[in-house]
Amino acid sequence: MHVPDGFINAPVSVAAGVAAAAAVAVSLRGARRELDERTAPLAGLVAAFIFAVQMLNFPVAAGTSGHLMGGALAAILVGPYTGVLCVSVVLLMQGILFADGGLTALGVNITVMGVVTVVTAHLVFRGLLGILPRTRRSVTVAGFAAALLSVPAAAAAFTAVYAVGGTTDVPLGKVLTAMVGVHVLIGIGEALITTATVGAVIAVRPDLVHGARGLATPLKLRVDGELVDAPAAAATAPAAGRSTKKVWATGLVTALVLAGFVSFYASADPDGLEKVAADKGIDRNVEEHAAAGSPLADYGVKDVEDARLSGGLAGVIGVGVTVVAGTGIFWAVRRRTTDAPAATATSTPVA
Known part of the structure; x- marks a missing residue:
């Protein structure tokens, strides 16, 4: 759903840019509560993984394809504030290097694909976790619903922006019906990808999933013959001390394989927005991308x-590029922590 230049007029594009900048500023502050030295590199990896999977368009209907937006996935894995930043980094790289998504429409894209998807997914996810049993399966179930609903929410948000600043005279009711209808189907694919990815990470390192924090059974200590809950620091110390290098390397290799090899087999059909725009005449005033001459435009290397x-x-x-840029940003805004001296305890931990 990358909005190109020319779909939205200049005043609304500027307003969307201001809104997106404000959302990014708020997210930079909020991300300090979600990131530390251990999780900042993983957030950069999440951004790179979203970039890779967005190259894998999948068919959803006759002549129409869809791709991951990633807002729900990022919100669940690294938190809502960092999630907005992850999607924003991806959209920035795509717009500047690959001529995917208009530069004047960058604010619209960040608002629709980043802010709306992340906020919708986070609210749905947290709402469901509040009523479901506190188990890992509940995390994947809530993640499925959150991802599914975040995509048509973004489609509706785009239609609202188009209603205010669209450059063509198109019946909005038909646009809304078409956009939401096709993006419900795309949302199913989004939900499956999100659930599979979150489930895979939870299976090996649940401590690294932001949305799964607090689900572990408290560590018990035997004190004077009685079992008591261990202090929070003692309960989380084993997980915090585990290295994330293996997870990071595995994720990076997976992203490289998806983008470097599997992407060749992606559907060549237009995505949901492109299809609706062509069918309804939204694209009559589309403008050539400012980076159309980029050596990487349209996801190909020039002269190869x-x-x-x-x-x-x-x-x-x-x-x-995405993993380097994302990791650099997240490392810069991370929460600085100092390692406290390890406390010695005479009590024996009991499972």
Whole structure:
């Protein structure tokens, strides 16, 4: 759902840009509560993974495809504030390097694909966790619903923006029906990808999933013959001390394989917004992208004739640039922590 230049007029594009900048500023402050030295590199990896999976368009209807937006996935894995930043980094890289999503429409894209999806997913996810049993399965169930609903919410948000600043005269009722209808189908794919990814991470490292924090059974200590709950620091120390290098390396290799190889087999059909825009006439005033001459425009490397090699190289470069940019940003805004001296205890932990 990358909005190109020319869909939305200048005043509304500027207003959306201001709103997006404000959301990013708030998220930069909020991300300090979600990130530390251990999780900041993982947030950069989440951004790179979203970039890679967005290259994998999947068919949803005759002549229409969809791709991951990633707002729900990011919100669950690294938190809502960091999630907004993850999607924003991806959209910035796509717009500047790959001519995907208009530069004048960057504010619209961040607002619709970043803020709306993350906020919707976070509210749905937390609401469901509040009524479901506190189990790992509840996290995946809530994640499925959150991802599913976040996509049509973004479609409705785009329609609202178009109603105010659209550059063509199109019946809004038909646009809304078409946008929400096709993006409900895309939302099913989003939900499946989100659930599979969150489930895979929970299976190996539940302590790294922001949305799964607090689900572990409290550690018990035997004191004077009685079992008591261990202090929070003692209960979480084993998880906090575990290295994240293996998870980071596995995730990075997965992203590189998806972007560098699997992306060649992605659907070539237009995505939901492109299809609706063509059918309803929204794209009559579309403008050529300012970065159309970029060496990586349209996810291919300029002057590389082989389509498989060109697309694969572009995907690998995109993953690399995104993980470096994302990790740098998240490392800069992380919460600084100091390692407290390890306390000695004479009590024996009991499972």
